[in-house]
Amino acid sequence: MSKPDFDDPDLPLADLFAAWPLAAAAFLARGMLCPGCPIAPFHAITDACLEYDLDEDEFRADLEMLLSEG
Template identity: 90%
Template sequence: MSKPDFDDPDLPLADLFAAWPEAAAMFLAHRMLCPGCPIAPFHAITDACLEYDLDEDEFRAELARDVW
């Protein structure tokens, strides 16, 4: 089974954490409670960044640099 497309703006966080469990550490480092959240199957990175008032481009770049 192939991994989902990280750049898909609609990629649910639950799918992101399933494919890349190490990404959870980055969310937690930003004090984001997304890993384990019951809304994770319905929210994408965009939604999380809006909820936590983070710049999405910067957050994605940091994720890409530190996780991939």
């Protein structure tokens, strides 16, 4: 089974964490409680950034860097 498209703006966080477990570290490092949240199947990165008042482009860049290293 292939991984989902990381750049898909509608990619649910639950699918992101399932495909890239290391992604949880980027969220937790910023105090984001998305990993394990019951809303994760319904929210995407955009929703999380809005909820936590983060710059989405910056967060995505950090997340991509983390995933490329892991």
